[in-house]
Amino acid sequence: MVDAVVSYVVRRLGDYLIQEAAFLRGVRREVESLKKDLEWMLCFIKDAEDKQFDNGLIRQWVTDIQEIAYDCEDVLDKFMLQFHEEGTARRRQGLFASIKKYYSWIVARTASHKEPNLYSIGKEIEALNKRLKEVFDRSRMYGLKAMDNKLEGDSKALGKLKQLRKTTSFALEKHVVGFEDDTSTLLAKLLEDDSRRFVISIWGTGGLGKTTLVRKLYHSSQVKSKFQRCAWVSVSRDYNIEDLLRRIIKSFNFTDMIDKLSEEELKRFLHNSLQGYSYLVVIDDVWETIAWESLRIAFPENNNGSRVIITTRNKFVAEFSDERTYVHKLRFLREDESWELFCEKTSGKANEDEGLWKLGKEMVQKCGGLPLAIVVLGGLLSTKRSQEWRFVRGHIWRDLSSGSTEIENLLALSFNDLPYQLKLCFLYLGHYPEDHEIQTWQLIRQWVAEGFIPQNEEIMEDVAYRYLNELINRSLIQTDKTRAGRVVTCRVHDLLRDLAMQMAKQLNLFHIYDEIKGSTLSSSKSSCRRQVIYSGAGAYSQILQRHNPLLRSLIIFNLRQRDILTMCTRFKLLRAINLSSVLFELIIPEEVGKLIHLKYLVLRYSEVKYVPESILNLVSLQTLDIISGSCPQMPTEICKLQELRHLSGNFSGQYLRVDNLTNLQTLKYIESETLSRTNLEKLVNLRELGIVYHDEEKVFNFNSIAQLKNLRSLLVHLLDNPFDSLQPLSHCQDLMYLSLCGRIEKLPGKMHTVLPNLEYLRLEFSYLVVIRCLY
Known part of the structure; x- marks a missing residue:
């Protein structure tokens, strides 16, 4: 679990070395050394946690490394903040030429023993490197096992669970409640008149009853009479192919001289032993595709209706099992x-x-x-x-x-099996309230802002959406609503949410304040980096009392405090602020421009009237969402926010300069004047566009929009203007969602030829929805 934190910090160190090269010039070697040491530690942490986590020394070892990793992030974030506060209101680009002169000035100030300054970062990084060395030396002093070797034995938890799976796989419930429809469907698949051998894959959340259901099928009289040979083997997370083969062979009562056979010899023995027989093999609790791939060659194609049943928590494993596979997703009980x-x-x-x-x-x-x-x-x-x-x-x-x-x-196993890139993404879900409907657009943008998504050639939101789907496929998230083929909202089962909260507490990931249930729902450490508020009039004073200078995120679900945003400016390292549930007018203070690390600012439904010029200082800002019933006055020069990826609000009646925002993916809802004065060809990454058109004299046409080759979602709202032909949109081949409000004379005769990927079409006439169709 700590590997997720360390890998996250290593990635941030790498980003700093690339993006802030000029600032780190004097200490680049120290930062690179720190990054390299953490990378080496990362190689051993995962194995240490899995194999020896019951060892108190190991727990202390990984905790020490976790704290050092967090401190690395703090040092660099405070360094950048101090640089801006000490030196300038100018843009970073303008400082590069004078960086050496600036460092000389810093050294001079150090000699006069004045307030802390940038020069001290070298000393702080040197101290972090020293702490890492001490942690390593201490591990050797106390005789910890070498982390680079396979450690002996499983942890007690994994060992007990492994034994539990083996001893209960064949136990038969006298009465299985529910799943009558699933039983009928799967039994029909097992017994159907198809001579080809094929695989039946059953997937779903851990604890859903996959094994219980298959056990019921396995022991049914119809199955027993159909198949001449039956075997059951539990794979689990920690498996050995030779051991699996031997257990299958012994299930068939073929026990002669197999203990000394190699893996290839065991496969050949099993294959020959099953020739001419109809067989049923249950391979329970498969975690990765290679397990079945390694076993498949041992099962002959006898053309006599043989079957293999696989159970798994992973949709990808279920679908990948065989070229002839029936995939069955097991539902929750009604x-x-x-x-x-x-x-x-x-x-x-x-x-x-x-x-x-x-x-x-x-x-x-x-x-x-x-x-x-x-x-x-x-x-x-x-x-x-x-x-x-x-x-x-x-x-x-x-x-x-x-x-x-x-x-x-069982639930912890699903988490432990995650790649380290996904672990923090899953734990982050624990901050949502019970039964909360999670907006996926919001979750994805928060993951990106928090730094959980790696920066590479691929668009980070695409990587985040892939992570989301992988968590869904691994049965850790439940799909709630979909639109145009994409997941719009999702939920987390309360047991999995509780698991996420417990593990997040160990990592000091977030603190939840809930006046109704008490404020000890998660980490209570004052250094916790994320503050979540569910409810309570005392929440405001609670934040002030904690006054955590390391706070990175503030997420509020229900709080009525008008000056909450002014209070936020006290926390200089904030990266994410979500006040979308503060349902009254908010004032954005000038001081918000000092939050130079801020990447995510969502004030949706908060009735913001005015956005100050100081917001243009937020050079890291990626998401600005101020959608509400009001029309906030924005600074015209919004184009200065070069990192902006999502800009949402009701910007009716004003012109915004957005030409050079090449990272922009979302832009809504803009006045038609902004559209007409913008070179849309420059917005190469724009995917979602919302337009408000107020010119009652003219017909709205789509010619300029046709330049947006990557557009996926388009919403155009007219007063009483007619629409021109939709034909120009044929250049937007990726368009999946189209919503038009206004008068349109007629639609193309063959809509699918104009927009082949369109999945959702909504047409409104005189503000009344008259048609809503899915393709």
Whole structure:
């Protein structure tokens, strides 16, 4: 887990070395050395955490490295801030020529023992390098095992879980609640009259009941009578191909002389032993495609209806299994099925009186249809007196985790299997409230602003969306709403959210203030880098009392405090501010221009009337979202914000200079005058455009928009003007979403030939929606 933090800091150090080369000229060698040392540490941290995390010395070792990594980021961020505060209001580009002279001035100020200055960064980085060396020396002093070798033995948690999977795979539930439709579908696939061998892949969240469902199929009389040979093997995360082959062979009762055979010999033995037989093999809990790829050659194509069943949490593994694969996504239990399972596990206790029935219903609903959670909850409550149910209801997730190591370990395995690039992205989801509908556009832009997404030749938002889909495919996020083929909103199951919160607490990732439930939902350290507020009149004073100078993000879901943004300017290292739930007029203070690290500023629905000129000092700003019912007055020279990627607001009635914003991906909602005076060919990355057209004398045409080759979403809002032909939009081959409000004489006869990728079309006439169609 700490590998996620260290890799994140290593990437930021690399970005600094590239982007701030002139500033770091005097200490470049020290920064490069620090980066290299952290890269070496990163090679060993993952193995150390997995293999020896029960060792207190190892835990302390990785914690020390985590703290040093955080301190590296702090030193560089404070260095850049101090440079701007000490030296100038000029742009960075104008300083490069005088950098040597400036450093001489800094050295002179150091000699006079005045306030801290830029020259001290060399000393601070030197101290960080020294601390890293001390951590390494201390590990050798206390006899920690060499991290570059395979460490002996599994951790206790993984070992117990591995044994648990082996001993329970063949256990048969007497009565499986729910999944009748899934059982019928899958049984038909197993028994259908198709002589070809094919794979049935079942995927879904850990604890959803994949193994239980397959166990039911495996033991059915119809399956037993169809297949001459049946075998079951659990793969799990830590597997060995030779061990898997031996276990499969022993399941078929072929045990002669196999213990000394090599992997290739075992494959040949199994292949020959199955020739001429119809067989069913269950390969349970597959984590990566190479596991099945390594086994596939051992199963002959007998043309007698043989089948292989694979269960996995990963959609990609399920789809990749074989050229002939039936992929089945296992659903969550319905409300009635969840209640039936709960009642069974509590022996009907929930129906004894109305009070228990209500408490039971509420707790079962919190389980979100996850069978493992319901089973653990039922088992927990079945041993408790009626008066204790209310207490469990108040601490349901804590009690579920403490009541079953299986549920905690099963979910933690999904997290541990993530590449380090995805770990912080997943943990970040823990700051959202329970059952919150997460806007994916917002999540992706926050990931980018937080520095979780690497900067390379690919557009970062595309990388972030790919990360989102991978978390969905790994069953860690649930898709909620889609539009034009893309995920628009998503959710996190409460158990997985709780997992994210617990792990984020260990990394000191964010602090959640909720006056209703208490403020200890996550890290309570004063140095926590992200402050999240759910509710409470005391939240404002809470932030001031903590006064954390290292705060990087402030996210508010419900707070009524007009001068909250003025308070934000006290935290000079802020990278992200989201006040989209502050539902009244906000004033953007001039001081906001001092937040030079700020990349993400969202004040949606906050009725901003005026944006000060000082905002043009935010040279790192990527997202500015001030969409509301008002029309905020913007500085005309918005083009100075060269890093701007998403600009959203109601900019009706004003002209904005956006010509040279080549990174811009979102621009809405702009006046038609801005469109007419902008060389759109320069906006090579623009994907989403919203236009407001007020010229009642003219027909609106799409000729200029046709220059936007990468446009995906277009919204045009007219008063009562007619639209011209849509034909020019044929040059926008990637256009998927089109919304038009105004009078249009007629649509092209073959819409799909003009816009072949269009998936969502919305037409409004006189502000009334008359047609809404999906292609």
